[in-house]
Amino acid sequence: MIRVLVVDDEALVRSGLRLILEAAGDISVIGEARDGAEAVSAVGRLRPEVVLMDVRMPVMDGLTAAGRILLDPQAPKVIMLTTFDVDEYVHAALRLGAVGFLLKDTPPRELAAAVRTVADGQAMLSPSVTKRVIAQYADRAPSRAEAARRQLDGLTGREGDVIKALARGLSNAEIGRELRLTEATVKAHVSRVLAKLGLANRVQAAILVHDADLH
Structure with missing residues (x-):
């Protein structure tokens, strides 16, 4: 339960x-x-x-x-x-x-x-x-956007693709279909991205992408 x-x-x-x-x-x-x-x-x-x-x-x-x-x-x-x-x-x-x-x-x-x-x-x-x-409510001041982009710069190209798709609200299965990856591979990428960025969950990752104005 x-x-x-x-x-x-x-x-x-x-x-x-x-x-x-x-x-x-x-x-x-x-x-x-x-x-x-x-x-x-x-x-x-x-x-x-x-x-x-x-x-x-x-x-x-x-x-x-x-x-x-x-x-x-x-x-x-x-x-x-x-x-x-x-x-x-x-x-x-x-x-x-x-x-x-x-x-x-x-x-x-x-x-x-x-x-x-x-x-x-x-x-x-x-x-x-x-x-x-x-x-609507993300604070996209230049300083915040620049800081968000710097944070995302540490990701590989594939990790960047995954986090951008995640920010669009796609599930692991949907991301896999779009990027031609298995769902297990997508899940591994998501976990690695969250760990690299020091984020607690997918929602915070999506906010970061929006802050960087990369969605």
């Missing part, structure tokens, strides 16, 4: 998310929190594998809570929840190490699939949603 903590200031939303996730059969909601402060405490106490975290909450917002939770090397995967398809706070959360975000009206099957995806160690990079946030 995948252990999930649900964090939202609205009891009705928490109840709805619990019902959807537990109906999946392989997901267990082990706890709920009403704000970021409760979430930080609950993560330390319950040790969930995945946290579904609302962005905007009283007492402590989701961004602040995600930043604190993700400082722990053994931190759970954090998915941000939002009512809006573009939210400036989400981009900051991705930079902190959140693996992506979902709209609160995400269909039940997609919500459960997203939890499974991140629990399996993969980041969610939805071309239709996450990339819009990256594109």
Whole structure:
């Protein structure tokens, strides 16, 4: 069972998310929190594998809570929840190490699939949603773009191809088809690229490519 903590200031939303996730059969909601402060405490106490975290909450917002939770090397995967398809706070959360975000009206099957995806160690990079946030809110000041390009200069040509495809929201299988590589080879390239760049996940790699304006 995948252990999930649900964090939202609205009891009705928490109840709805619990019902959807537990109906999946392989997901267990082990706890709920009403704000970021409760979430930080609950993560330390319950040790969930995945946290579904609302962005905007009283007492402590989701961004602040995600930043604190993700400082722990053994931190759970954090998915941000939002009512809006573009939210400036989400981009900051991705930079902190959140693996992506979902709209609160995400269909039940997609919500459960997203939890499974991140629990399996993969980041969610939805071309239709996450990339819009990256594109709209990435700070592309010349100094940042130059620094990002310098960081990417250390990659080989093939690694550069892989990270650019990754930034477009392609899965390992899709990248493999495009670059004529096996999925296992793509996975190895992705792991090597993340290690070289000192990045936590695919979402941070995509942000770096957007910062460099190379997408």
